Amino acid sequence: MSDICDDDNPQLSKETKAILEQFLAEKRVREEEMQLLSNSSSIPSTFFEEDWQLSQFWYNEETIDTLIRGALNVTNPTDKIALISCPTLYSKLKSNCGDREINIFEYDQRFKVYGQDFIPYDYKYPLQLPRNISSNYDLVIADPPFLSEECLTKISVTIKHLSKRHIIICTGAVMEDFIKRLMDVKKCDFQPSHRNNLANEFYCYSNFDFDKVIK
Template sequence: MESAGATNPLQQNDGAVFDDDIPQLSSHALEALREFIAEQNRTVVEASSGEQPEEEVALLAEDWRLSQFWYDRETAETVAREVLALCETLEFPSVACIACPTLYAYLKKIDPNVQAQLLEYDHRFSSYGTEFTFYDYNKPEDLPSSLKHSYSVIVADPPYLSQECLEKVSETISFLLRSGKSYLLLLTGDVQKDRAAELLDLRPCRFRPQHSSKLGNEFRLFTNYDPGMRLGGWEGE
């Protein structure tokens, strides 16, 4: 649950607010929200400054109003390395990151040459230049035609845990996905398990994504391929 794509992010489904649309925070995270919102436009100090561990990636501050909750370092690195491992199996690898700027940042940190595109609602990420595309999940196919059927690896993190949001993100995935050999990874709440299977034919892995803000919701990583020994394998295998 990395970033919103809604023009009114806290209000969906004919104006009604649903509990499953809004992430549930732990008491510790709620206490920290004041600081997050106050510092939403402050960038994290660069790793080279020596004020943060070298392995960390500099990220913009989370904006809770856009449903932004960054992955922790272990999650971001694990998923990024999985994506890069998948790219090695492809002749012409290309990666689309839908509403998951943390993953994009770690991908480029580990392999600056990886061909990756970030589709994101928050214009602060336009600093990524041509690898940034504005994306509003309410308009799932309102994207440049050059992106259509262009990506063999897609990672998506829908901003809300609603059926409507996942359905629309699924439309975006169909728009972007290249025919032939391709891989899909979805990071979302466990409550979306049945919908992920129905809409995208995905199965959950044993690996459990974690966020820096310690969300109360249980999150899962779903894939359309058998990861084997990686990511803990498929659940139930």
């Protein structure tokens, strides 16, 4: 049997080891946070990282607070609220919603940690949804992930299917004419903003006087 030379087992450089150790440490922290979240009855304020591959851009705190204030003011304590492709709102809304039922319709499987509140959703299949939820939600808040007529058209099908009463849609200003033709909504004075300033200007649209309920 021949001896095995140390050269046959390549060694990582100190720099590579440091990068690897940092990556593994961050991975452990994230896994611990996910485990805590899935096992906890309370919702911590930790938010997930944006995934730009999925066209995710999180709202800033002022926008989150304004949308939640509007949502709570326009619904009753036992109403149901649907969030379509806007997971940034979930954590704080859930913490303040009282007995309201919140469902998050989301493509990103990371949000499965929200348990029964999470409903897997792919806008490309707008009616591939659980049975018996047609006209089930007193408020639907949607933020289509892509600024395209195809995406907005398909999400509008989902919105109309789920909605019983109130609708809020946040999307790019470039979609204004199209969304007004597509749905019975008006542009609000309130403008949503994001943590990382986006080049695209965003508007908020609703089928009720959203500006009034947030005052």
